[in-house]
Amino acid sequence: MSQNTELPLLLIVDDSPANIAIINEVAKPFWRTRIATTGKKALELAVLEPKPNLVLLDVVLPDMDGYDICQALKANLDTRDIPVVFLTAKSEEQDEALGFALGAVDYIAKPFSPPIVEARIRNHLMLQEARALLKNQNAHLEKKVAERTQELSQVRDATILALASLAETRDNETGNHIRRTQGFVRVLALKLKSHPRFAVHLDDESVELLYKSAPLHDIGKVGIPDAILLKPGPLSPDEFEVMKRHTLIGRDALLAAESKLDKANSFLALARDIALSHHEKWDGTGYPMGLAGEAIPLSARLMALADVYDALISKRTYKQPFTHEKSIAIIAEGKGRHFDPDATGAFLAIADDIKSIARTFSDEETENA
DSSP states (O other), X not given: OOSGGGSOXXXXXXXXXXXHHHHHHHHTTTOEEEEESSHHHHHHHHTSSSOOSEEEEESOXXXXXXXXXXXXXXXXXXXXXXXXXXXXXXXXXXHHHHHHHTTOOEEEESSOOHHHHHHHHHHHHHHHHHXXXXXXXXXXXXXXXXXXXXXXXXXXXXXXXXXXXXHHHHTTOOHHHHHHHHHHHHHHHHHHTTSTTTTTTOXXXXXXXXXXXXXXXXXXXXXXXXXXXXXXXXXXXXXXXHHHHHHHHHHHHHHHHHTTSSSOOHHHXXXXXHHXXXXXXXXSOXXXXXXXXXXXXXXXXXXXXXXXXXXHHBOBTTBOOOOHHHHHXXXXXXXXXXXXXXXXHHHHHTHHHHHHHHHHTOOTTBOOO
């Protein structure tokens, strides 16, 4: 390095002028030095900027021993990463073991051999430089991974909303339906996080996945003919059978997407469960599989509550929007029959939050009363 201030800095801690002179003579051509003859002074100099790259520490000092100094250096966040090499005439195995246990990286035995001192210092400075380089590389890689993950998450979210909006547009529903049902599912899942039946299945990550997956619940409607999907009156039994197929179409579309991935994608698996099973009922009278109770995926059980409530407060070709109060009463009537009883209880308990979300994302076709 061209400038002296750029050279690595050694902190030499020893009360022997002869020992300091030997190490200084070794260090002079290659490194800068900082000298302390007491433990107290060593701890003061260790935290000064620039911090030393290496501490050469005598075990026996007038005010405190080197083991206590090393322990203090390792306990301080500002100095704990500075390598410590003990300078000692002690050669007992237990003394070395204690030093290593306290965080020292090496011992240099007295009397000193200048070539050995130089080699040990050089090796440990090279190791420290390599560790610093690796740490910087890891930090850089972590930053790049975080940026890439964020980018992929944004692309995923945009794709979900585009697909969901396509399905909702065909069904004469608005983008606000997506936002409302997303919001309902999230607050309901958060409410159930502390419930004994649901706590093991709901953490922050799974709640976020539920929120992201909710817009794809009716993606299968893109495969339903307009004559049935947009029919202003009641569907015939045969037409209703066709309508039921939107759950299977949605499941198959998401399965096809999963098959293109190298491994199972938890997001797509969750979206698939919701698309397939959000019309199942707790008592087994729903469709398409006639599942009952716990056999219905939890994500679909929560989506069922969100979707039915939103349908109740929204205008449809066959009905006017219901008020929040009437919709909540209908949800309550379905407890234990249409809906999971505990999830329904939680939904009713957060009815004010549900109403607030409905108002925030209301449109002309929802009841705002």
